[in-house]
Amino acid sequence: xxxxxxxxxxxxxxxxxxxxxxxxxxxxxxxxxxxxxxxxxxxxxxxxxxxxxxxxxxxxxxxxxxxxxxxxxxxxxxxxxxxxxxxxxxxxxxxxxxxxxxxxxxxxxxxxxxxxxxxxxxxxxxxxxxxxxxxxxxxxxxxxxxxxxxxxxxxxxxxxxxxxxxxxxxxxxxxxxxxxxxxxxxxxxxxxxxxxxxxxxxxxxxxxxxxxxxxxxxxxxxxxxxxxxxxxxxxxxxxxxxxxxxxxxxx
Amino acid sequence: xxxxxxxxxxxxxxxxxxxxxxxxxxxxxxxxxxxxxxxxxxxxxxxxxxxxxxxxxxxxxxxxxxxxxxxxxxxxxxxxxxxxxxxxxxxxxxxxxxxxxxxxxxxxxxxxxxxxxxxxxxxxxxxxxxxxxxxxxxxxxxxxxxxxxxxxxxxxxxxxxxxxxxxxxxxxxxxxxxxxxxxxxxxxxxxxxxxxxxxxxxxxxxxxxxxxxxxxxxxxxxxxxxxxxxxxxxxxxxxxxxxxxxxxxxx
DNA sequence: CAAGTTTTTGCAATATTTTGCAGGATTATG
DNA sequence: CATAATCCTGCAAAATATTGCAAAAACTTG
Numbered sequence: 001x002x003x004x005x006x007x008x009x010x011x012x013x014x015x016x017x018x019x020x021x022x023x024x025x026x027x028x029x030x031x032x033x034x035x036x037x038x039x040x041x042x043x044x045x046x047x048x049x050x051x052x053x054x055x056x057x058x059x060x061x062x063x064x065x066x067x068x069x070x071x072x073x074x075x076x077x078x079x080x081x082x083x084x085x086x087x088x089x090x091x092x093x094x095x096x097x098x099x100x101x102x103x104x105x106x107x108x109x110x111x112x113x114x115x116x117x118x119x120x121x122x123x124x125x126x127x128x129x130x131x132x133x134x135x136x137x138x139x140x141x142x143x144x145x146x147x148x149x150x151x152x153x154x155x156x157x158x159x160x161x162x163x164x165x166x167x168x169x170x171x172x173x174x175x176x177x178x179x180x181x182x183x184x185x186x187x188x189x190x191x192x193x194x195x196x197x198x199x200x201x202x203x204x205x206x207x208x209x210x211x212x213x214x215x216x217x218x219x220x221x222x223x224x225x226x227x228x229x230x231x232x233x234x235x236x237x238x239x240x241x242x243x244x245x246x247x248x249x250x251x
Numbered sequence: 252x253x254x255x256x257x258x259x260x261x262x263x264x265x266x267x268x269x270x271x272x273x274x275x276x277x278x279x280x281x282x283x284x285x286x287x288x289x290x291x292x293x294x295x296x297x298x299x300x301x302x303x304x305x306x307x308x309x310x311x312x313x314x315x316x317x318x319x320x321x322x323x324x325x326x327x328x329x330x331x332x333x334x335x336x337x338x339x340x341x342x343x344x345x346x347x348x349x350x351x352x353x354x355x356x357x358x359x360x361x362x363x364x365x366x367x368x369x370x371x372x373x374x375x376x377x378x379x380x381x382x383x384x385x386x387x388x389x390x391x392x393x394x395x396x397x398x399x400x401x402x403x404x405x406x407x408x409x410x411x412x413x414x415x416x417x418x419x420x421x422x423x424x425x426x427x428x429x430x431x432x433x434x435x436x437x438x439x440x441x442x443x444x445x446x447x448x449x450x451x452x453x454x455x456x457x458x459x460x461x462x463x464x465x466x467x468x469x470x471x472x473x474x475x476x477x478x479x480x481x482x483x484x485x486x487x488x489x490x491x492x493x494x495x496x497x498x499x500x501x502x
Numbered sequence: 503c504a505a506g507t508t509t510t511t512g513c514a515a516t517a518t519t520t521t522g523c524a525g526g527a528t529t530a531t532g
Numbered sequence: 533c534a535t536a537a538t539c540c541t542g543c544a545a546a547a548t549a550t551t552g553c554a555a556a557a558a559c560t561t562g
Contacts, residue, residue, distance in 0.1 A: 025538090057538070
């Protein structure tokens with residue numbers, strides 16, 4: 001049983017507003033099993049705190065000029081939670097992680113359990129910030145920040161990666177095709193992903209089903225080189241991958 | 252059966268809160284076979300220790316504090332707009348900027364006018380993200396991310412700075428005293444600021460009046476080395492600086 | 503062990519908060 | 533304009549909090 005009190009309800013409502021959903025008083029009254037007036041008063045309170053804009057029938061999120069950076073930083077918006085959980089199960093004990101940029105990896109890292117003495121190495125400033133927030137030591141790979149993928153690239157970055165040896169590399173995905181392998185949108189990023197793969201004992205990829213079977217511009221790694229793919233695809237979609245050696249975990 | 256004393260009960264309750272569950276006074280009274288008042292007092296004690304947030308009907312876990320940096324990221328919240336404007340007037344045309352971390356510099360960079368072909372070099376992932384959003388090219392200096400100030404530090408970072416020559420360095424401030432000069436909280440950050448100063452033709456500092464006259468732990472630069480200080484202090488407060496050569500702009 | 507002290511507990515009287523409801527006012531819509 | 537939905541206001545009932553107090557339990561000390 002849950003506490004059904006103004007405080008708790010308002011917290012839930014505020015969360016939903018943050019996620020961009022609108023509140024419909026009628027529905028909420030049913031859901032929380034209280035009268036319309038109670039929901040109305042909750043919304044009134046949220047409005048007083050500046051967390052909601054009241055409209056007829058409910059409330060809508062405050063129109064906030066969110067910069068895309070903050071948007072992406074707000075942990076794992078739209079990333080399948082099952083993928084996040086499964087990946088964390090694989091990497092939470094790893095003392096040294098090499099992490100690529102991307103929304104999926106960002107969502108994973110920002111939910112990483114706190115662990116003393118973990119080191120996260122990354123070319124992505126977003127990942128660096130998220131990892132630091134989770135209490136990890138962070139080594140940021142310097143270089144020119146690529147506009148497309150948001151990771152640093154360039155010769156200096158590549159040469160610093162070549163001096164590194166880590167347990168696990170967690171790579172992001174632009175495209176993943178059974179024949180074409182892992183692919184990247186950008187030439188410089190392709191080189192980075194390849195270098196990260198070389199630097200690690202094992203390479204893990206977490207990706208949503210929408211990326212499966214697609215090809216991005218630059219071929220990066222053959223499927224056989226990948227150690228583990230974690231995805232929410234349905235079993236049919238991974239059939240083409242089964243003839244390769246890669247291990248696939250469905251969630 | 253366990254000892255049913257305040258200490259034991261409170262330990263159990265604290266554990267449950269840590270696991271994220273809510274405490275419902277009614278249920279607990281039944282479970283521990285004590286009166287509601289006793290449970291209430293337990294919760295009162297937990298609240299005093301900062302382990303619970305009391306609500307009507309029981310208690311809920313302490314709302315985990317939003318990471319301070321992320322909070323402050325919300326563009327320039329709390330930074331004097333006049334300082335931002337004045338600093339932008341000085342740096343908006345500069346083709347190559349070396350930018351230190353910190354809330355003030357972050358607020359400045361995130362309001363920088365869009366300009367083709369500007370390059371921002373920075374050891375701060377926050378600055379890097381903000382600068383990229385403003386359309387600048389970004390070079391991120393790699394290194395270990397310092398927990399205190401949020402900039403990369405270490406030998407690799409220092410040596411990459413030494414290979415750089417830029418027009419303007421925009422430094423953050425921990426303390427600024429007429430005698431002691433510019434100071435930093437952290438030893439590694441001190442080295443970084445010094446290196447950034449050396450790499451630049453001119454060094455600009457933007458700071459709020461609260462930092463004036465204060466000393467942080469590590470002396471970093473004498474006041475005379477600074478080219479320009481932009482601040483919202485009142486004229487009295489900058490009197491002690493007038494005997495040095497530094498130019499001060501009041502806003 | 504016994505007397506004194508402190509802690510813990512339950513209870514009762516009194517606030518305070520929360521809730522649902524009834525009525526009249528306001529707004530959207532055809 | 534008519535109708536229906538929603539909103540606002542005041543109010544009373546229910547649930548929960550707070551306070552003060554006294555009995556019981558546990559601890560301390562000689």
